Amino acid sequence: MSQPEVYVVQGKKHMVCNLQKSLYGFKQAPRQWYKRFDSYMLHHGFRRTLMDHCVYVKGTIIAELITLLLYVDDMLIMGKNMYEIKDLKAKLNVTFKMKDLGQAEHILGMEIKRDRTHKLLWLSHEKYVLKVLQRFNMDSSKAVNCPLHTHFKMSSKVTPQSKEEQLDV
Template sequence: MEEEMASLEKNKTFTLVNRSPGQRVLRNRWVFKLKLGDGNSSPRYKARLVVKGFEQKHGIDYEEIFSPVVKMTSIRVVLGLVAYFDLEIEQLDVKTAFLHGNLDEDIFTEQSEGFKIKGKEDMICKLEKSLYGLKQAPRQWYKKFDSFMGEHGFSRTMIDHCVYIKGLSNGDFIILLLYIDDMLIVGKNLNTIKELKCQLNDAFEMKDLGSARYILGMEIKRDRASRKLWLSQEKYILKVLARFNMQDAKPVSCPLGAHFKLSTRLCSSRGSDTDDMENVPYASAVGSLMYAMLCTRLDIAFPVGLVSRFLAHPGKEHWEVVK
């Protein structure tokens, strides 16, 4: 918590002001998380001061909130280029990414619990920069980062607005992929990548994770001698199986048995079936499978798409197919 507050003060995220009569003030809270590494590193304890963004009102506290992230297809394409051309691939993580975004609106929040300044308990915080929990925080961070990349000669691809490319005079090039606060940097020359890392670290406080090994729940395994690269979500899939108590299930070669014929006639109707299905985490299970499908398990695309049609009123037969 002290590290988080020190980071907020370093970034000059807010200034203390007197509360005006009828002033609209958002509440906040502390959120704690244990972030697990890739198995080789020790877990990290994180604390975040988060504004209760659900109290915000459109047109008063925010306008646009959309922020793009890199597409999984873009990640796979670039990783394919890395393997084929034997390129260097490095990974960076932005510390407190959302704190870098500038706000267009006047937003006020309470002083954080445990860090109220003595003698100034009645004062409130006027946000100068975005804070976690604000609806517009991801968009403001993306706008700040996009502006930085443009100033340094990078062009944004039209097909994916989170893929940046820069060609150099010696035939070298750099590709940067951005997924909120995670970055993959690809290039021929490691020194060129290190130069970009220094520029990024000067503008935003970064954590250099070295050669990419783990990104968005996917483990990256590489054999440079044979120019091959593998993506694995084994840990994620095992975690999902344990979450739905399916860790002892038997594997099957075909994701969808030929004997399953799904239709809306099988959807739960009023009565005991509906009551039973209300306690079944159908949507959560389908969403977990969908993330695996988008990242590495393209072979289950058809059955996941099929069971997604019945999210509104799933029946028992639909749940059997999901399992």
């Protein structure tokens, strides 16, 4: 890094600017945002999952479990205890500038539908897939039952046989 041309000080040309915090738009800004958010979540009793470090979990039994999914600056909070969820949102809002969009209907291109009476949840990428098909001018293509070639033979030899093999996939 070098001094900005308008701020060059005579006799101190070898010195550079020291940023006190990351600035939005700089290459390190997303990393600094994640580090700040991560330390906040860990400090408040959440733990990162091993499979995805943007998934935070708090609690050990299902009734108390709260899961927070983070993608850049979007998050989805799930759990059975609405009091705990509202408390987490309030705490997050104190530290981070947030906007509560209410019950999730879309995230990361997925549509979320619920049937609370029957305790059912659907996730759908239909609109996203249609948008991709339109972008590549394939929205009028013929549908196919199976995208595999007709000569392709499935074999039980290639499927995981044990729990350990299933976890390795």
